[in-house]
Amino acid sequence: MSRTRIKICGLTRPQDVRAAVDNGADAIGFVFYPPSPRAVSIEQAAELVALLPPFVVSVGLFVNPAPGEVEAVLARVPLQLLQFHGDESESDCARHGRAWIKAARMRPGVDLLEFAASYPRASGILVDAFVDGYGGGGKTFDWTLIPAGFTRPLVLSGGLDADNVGDAVRRIRPWAVDVSSGVESAKGIKDADMIAAFIAGVRHADG
Numbered sequence: 690m691s692r693t694r695i696k697i698c699g700l701t702r703p704q705d706v707r708a709a710v711d712n713g714a715d716a717i718g719f720v721f722y723p724p725s726p727r728a729v730s731i732e733q734a735a736e737l738v739a740l741l742p743p744f745v746v747s748v749g750l751f752v753n754p755a756p757g758e759v760e761a762v763l764a765r766v767p768l769q770l771l772q773f774h775g776d777e778s779e780s781d782c783a784r785h786g787r788a789w790i791k792a793a794r795m796r797p798g799v800d801l802l803e804f805a806a807s808y809p810r811a812s813g814i815l816v817d818a819f820v821d822g823y824g825g826g827g828k829t830f831d832w833t834l835i836p837a838g839f840t841r842p843l844v845l846s847g848g849l850d851a852d853n854v855g856d857a858v859r860r861i862r863p864w865a866v867d868v869s870s871g872v873e874s875a876k877g878i879k880d881a882d883m884i885a886a887f888i889a890g891v892r893h894a895d896g
Contacts, residue, residue, distance in 0.1 A: 693858050693891050694865035696748060696844070697872060697884060699727030705879035706740045712881075712888045716746040718772065718867070721754070721762055726876040727869065734766045748772050759785050772815065779808050788812045790844060794819040795830045805841050813842035813864060829853070832861055851886035858894035866891060 697709040698718030709717055719734045720727045729737070738747045749768040751759060753775030762768065763785065771789040773782050782789045791808045793801055796819035805814045818830040829848035845863040850871030858866065870876070872883040 691862075691895075693863065693895055695888055695891055696746075696865055696867040697869075697879070698748070698750065698867055699725070699869040699873075699877060700737060700879060701727060701729055701733065701877045702879070703737065703740060704881075705884075706737050708879060708881035708884050710740075710742060710745055712885045713892075714745065714884070714888065715865070716748050716770070717741060718748040718750055718869075719766075719768075720750045721758070722750065722752040722774070731762055731765045734762070738766055738768070746770055750774060751777075753777065763787070770812070774817075779810060782808065783810050790815050792817050792846075795834050795847070797831070797834065799834065801834065801839055802836055805839070811841075813844050815844040815846055815867060818847035832857070835861060849887075851883065851890045854887055855890045855894040858891055 694715040696716035696718055697714045699720050700706050700709065700717055706717060719729050719737065722728055741747055746769045747767065748770045749762060750772045768787060771785060771787045773789060774792040782791060789811060790813045791811045792815040793799060793804045795816050816835060818828040820828065842864040844865045844867050845857055845861055846867035849857060849866055849868045854866060868887055872879050872887050874880040
């Protein structure tokens with residue numbers, strides 16, 4: 690079986706970055722969306738990204754960024770991948786000279802194939818539960834909304850934790866899984882034991 694990649698998102702503290710890296714996370718996500726309780730400043734993000742060793746990808750999450758906002762972050766923070774969670778168009782996402790993924794907010798009536806076709810240059814499509822407003826709500830969605838014929842790299846998000854991620858990986862076989870609240874003791878505060886259990890759940894499901 691292929692190895693499911695793992696992204697831990699919404700990190701705000703050095704010890705949480707170290708815990709994610711030490712337990713084998715493939716990517717670390719930093720939130721640049723001020724309303725989020727997991728948002729970090731450019732200065733915080735620069736310090737946290739500096740802790741990442743080679744081959745652990747730094748990801749920046751944005752929601753409908755204002756003109757110049759992404760460029761201001763990239764001038765200080767060496768992000769390797771951008772993640773867009775708002776109503777950004779293909780051209781909005783592609784203008785920054787970085788690889789990027791686009792989030793689809795899943796609910797009945799969303800045609801994921803049609804959505805993905807609107808973002809042909811995306812490195813992958815992230816699927817998350819639809820919530821009012823933007824950002825993760827820590828809720829799962831109906832995984833049957835993901836069409837069997839979906840062939841783009843799929844990042845599964847939304848309400849994942851150590852208890853359900855194994856079932857999710859076995860059923861969906863996504864390219865990657867993305868977790869935030871499912872490994873937290875409080876909003877924006879990760880728990881090293883929960884991170885370890887989550888990653889172990891993915892690896893066990895990989896076989």
